[in-house]
Amino acid sequence: MTASTISPVAPMRHIPAWRMTITDARTMTWRNLRAMTRVPEVIVFSTIQPIIFVLTFRYVFGGSVNVGPVEYVDFLMPGIFVQTVAFGAMNTAIGLSEDLSKGLIERFRSLPMARSAVMTGRTIADMVRNLGVVILMVIVGFLVGFEIHGTWAAFGFSILLLLAFGFAMSWVFALVALSVRNAEAAQAASFPILAILVFASNAFVPAFNMPGWLQAYNKVNPVSIVVNAVRALCLGVDATEYVIKALIAIAVMLAIFVPLCVNRYRRAV
Numbered sequence: 001m002t003a004s005t006i007s008p009v010a011p012m013r014h015i016p017a018w019r020m021t022i023t024d025a026r027t028m029t030w031r032n033l034r035a036m037t038r039v040p041e042v043i044v045f046s047t048i049q050p051i052i053f054v055l056t057f058r059y060v061f062g063g064s065v066n067v068g069p070v071e072y073v074d075f076l077m078p079g080i081f082v083q084t085v086a087f088g089a090m091n092t093a094i095g096l097s098e099d100l101s102k103g104l105i106e107r108f109r110s111l112p113m114a115r116s117a118v119m120t121g122r123t124i125a126d127m128v129r130n131l132g133v134v135i136l137m138v139i140v141g142f143l144v145g146f147e148i149h150g151t152w153a154a155f156g157f158s159i160l161l162l163l164a165f166g167f168a169m170s171w172v173f174a175l176v177a178l179s180v181r182n183a184e185a186a187q188a189a190s191f192p193i194l195a196i197l198v199f200a201s202n203a204f205v206p207a208f209n210m211p212g213w214l215q216a217y218n219k220v221n222p223v224s225i226v227v228n229a230v231r232a233l234c235l236g237v238d239a240t241e242y243v244i245k246a247l248i249a250i251a252v253m254l255a256i257f258v259p260l261c262v263n264r265y266r267r268a269v
Contacts, residue, residue, distance in 0.1 A: 028121020078231040079203030085166030092170040093186040096177035123170035150236030158233040168253040
């Protein structure tokens with residue numbers, strides 16, 4: 001009788017928490033990007049709305065808005081860029097709510113993965129989608145007469161600033177999704193928030209034409225703060241103060257809403 005040899009089981013390697021968080025977030029990002037390609041209608045219709053805004057404000061309202069010595073199209077397009085990434089954040093709420101309603105989040109929670117990976121992957125995937133939509137809107141802007149008066153380096157930095165703001169906004173609406181758990185309710189809850197932030201901002205008209213109380217609101221409205229920075233970078237004026245304020249606003253939004261989302265995810269799901 002021969003004795004059988006049993007190979008010892010190799011001990012499991014301990015993976016640092018930070019590395020597992022990055023790996024899991026990358027996996028979830030890829031999963032969400034692939035899901036977007038299966039529903040191209042979402043990307044198509046998310047670009048139609050800002051194009052309609054461009055054409056409407058450029059050719060219908062543009063002649064009646066006083067923006068001083070600047071061409072209205074050059075004043076308008078930075079606001080359209082910010083509006084595009086802000087409204088794109090609504091897709092974060094809708095997509096996350098759909099995952100909740102389908103029970104996918106419960107399945108993810110049963111896996112040995114970082115708790116923040118689900119939302120991080122969703123927000124990063126939406127940031128990638130925002131990049132594509134913003135590039136399209138830049139092309140549309142050039143077609144309707146938009147010009148870059150600053151350097152191309154400054155304009156490139158304004159795109160990065162837009163993506164960072166869209167990323168921060170996605171965390172805001174991820175919290176909305178975790179609070180309502182229904183795609184229809186998430187969309188219904190998101191629009192009033194966006195309306196207050198975007199349509200009451202200086203994205204389409206200058207703040208000096210607004211009532212005093214609305215001008216005061218625009219000084220703390222993150223949309224207006226980012227619009228000022230992007231607009232200054234595109235117009236070629238000194239943008240240092242505006243960029244610093246925009247970066248602070250983005251950092252504050254992330255510092256508030258990322259922990260709230262992770263905590264809500266742990267408790268509510």
